[in-house]
Structures are given as C-alpha cells and as structure tokens.
Amino acid sequence: MLNETPIIETRDVDFFYGSFKALANINMDILPQRVTALIGPSGCGKSTFLRCLNRMNDTIARTRIEGQILLDGQDIYAPDVDLTALRQRVGMVFQKPNPFPQSVYDNIAFGPRILNLVSNRYELDQIVERSLRQAALWDEVNDQLDKEALGLSLGQQQRLCIARVLAVQPDVILMDEPTSALDPIAIEQIESLIYELKQQYTIVIVTHNMQQAARVSDFTGFFWLGKLIEFSPTADLFTTPKEELTETYITGRAG
Numbered sequence: 001m002l003n004e005t006p007i008i009e010t011r012d013v014d015f016f017y018g019s020f021k022a023l024a025n026i027n028m029d030i031l032p033q034r035v036t037a038l039i040g041p042s043g044c045g046k047s048t049f050l051r052c053l054n055r056m057n058d059t060i061a062r063t064r065i066e067g068q069i070l071l072d073g074q075d076i077y078a079p080d081v082d083l084t085a086l087r088q089r090v091g092m093v094f095q096k097p098n099p100f101p102q103s104v105y106d107n108i109a110f111g112p113r114i115l116n117l118v119s120n121r122y123e124l125d126q127i128v129e130r131s132l133r134q135a136a137l138w139d140e141v142n143d144q145l146d147k148e149a150l151g152l153s154l155g156q157q158q159r160l161c162i163a164r165v166l167a168v169q170p171d172v173i174l175m176d177e178p179t180s181a182l183d184p185i186a187i188e189q190i191e192s193l194i195y196e197l198k199q200q201y202t203i204v205i206v207t208h209n210m211q212q213a214a215r216v217s218d219f220t221g222f223f224w225l226g227k228l229i230e231f232s233p234t235a236d237l238f239t240t241p242k243e244e245l246t247e248t249y250i251t252g253r254a255g
Contacts, residue, residue: 007032007172007202008053013067015048015057022048026067026228028221032171035194035203037213037234040223040249046206049223050174053204054090055083071172088115091165095177097157099149099164104141107149107160108132111168127167135163136193155186162193166201173197175205179212191216210250214238222246 006029015023023045030036038046051057052069055076069076076086088111100107108128111117118124128145132138137159141152149160158178165173175194179187194203194216207213213220214234221231222243230237230246241247 004031006030007072008204009068009070009073010049010052011068011070013049013052013065013069015045015052015065016063017060018062021226023052023226028228028231030172030202030204031219032202033198033200034218035198035205035216037217037220038204038206038223039208039210039213039220040229042208044223045226046221046223047176050176050204050206051092053172053174054087054092055081056092058083084115088168089170090172090174091168091170092174092176093158093161093165093178096181097154097161099152099157099160101148101150103146104132104149104152104160105145107164108167111164115168117168131163131167132160134166134197135159136189136196137163153186155182155189158182158186158190159193162190162197166197170201172202172204175203177206177208180208187212210238222249224249 008030010026010028013023013026014021026049038050040046048057052065057063065077071090100110105128108131109124112124112127118127129138132141137156140156149157152160179190182190191212194205197203205217217234219231220234220237222229222237224245230241230243232242237246238250241250
C-alpha cells in the first residue's frame, strides 16, 4: 500500500501577475507515486499553477503568491528556502524539448556536476547510464553519447530532458504539456515512460489532451478561469463529475 500522506499540499493559493489574479483559492493534495493531471482550456491557470510548485514563476517580474505550498510539510515559499535544492527535488520538463547544445552525455551529467553529486568519472558514468535507462533512451543512444543532443529526434530529445531531470534524483517531476510537440509514436513512448516512472516518482502533468489525462493519470484537476473547479480520482472525474461545469467541459460543450 502506498503512503497516502500528500507529498505536496497547496493551501488557499492565489497568484498574481501584477494586478491580474491568475489563480484563486487553489487547494490540492498531491499524493506520492501517483500521476496528477491538470486539465482545462488555454489560459485557465494550469501551467501557472504547475510553475508555482517549484517557484519557476519567481523568474517573472511583478508576480506574487499568497497562501501556502507545502513539500513534505515545509513551506516552499519560506524565506530560508534554498531554490537550487527545491528545484533538484521538484524537477520540470517543458512543452518543447530543450536539450543543451552539448553532447548527450554532457546533458545528463550537467546537474550532477553542478550539484556535486559525484566524486569521480565512474560515478558520473553510472548516473548517466541509469538516467538514460530510466528514460527508456539508453538502447537508442548508448553508442553515441558524445553526439550532439540537438541531433536527436524530437521524441528522443524530450526523453533526454526527462533523463536530465532524473539524473539529480528528484522526488517530484512536473511536466508542462510534454507531448504537445511530438508525433503519435513519440507520444506513446512518453506515456509509457510516465507509467513506469510513477513507480518511483510523483508526477504532475499539464495536458490539453483529455484522453491523455484519462490514460496516464490517477487524479485529475479541472481548472477554469484561474479556479480549481474539481479535483477527483481520474476515473470519477471523467465518468461521474460532481460539477456541472466539469461535465460541460469534458463532453466538449465548453472551452
């Protein structure tokens, strides 16, 4: 039986871009080793909320957050929080693959080197291989680790970016529409990978694709105009939604 204590808790979270309130009163418990999907129309706040979970919004001028976001009970917005350590624990995979213009090996080795997670080349080799295996990419690239990462296919680049996150041993992986730029075969590979990774990691994924949310997630949150309208086990949300607006959205009559 998995631990049912939430790894992330959000409490009455409001978020502002200047005077614009992008998120209002978001309360959500994210359980460990589960996949939580965030759905809703464009501009509804789901990506903004995702970026709150590892303080990526801190890089945007004139933004502010109210309420609390707890990671293992600790407020990630407390003044003494080490942002580097937070983003090591809560990694992020973006919509478009963004490998560094370096070799496949150096992309994976970047985080462990910066964070001093290794003391010698052997340990680094082990992390690179382990991360690429976890991302289901090792068999495709093990003979070309010195190849420029930008020469990989888009699907391979996205799995490389996932491996780069895995290399620093996170607890949580945030994914912001990770398959929207990919072809159907690459999408299937990433979805299979998500299923494998949740055995060890907590995953929060933003997706426009409701079928994808239904396939990969254990819980789904439906956002609308900056509010969390409904948060339920995925099967319940898609078959017996509690809110009329949720039903209207998932049946295609709104959004």
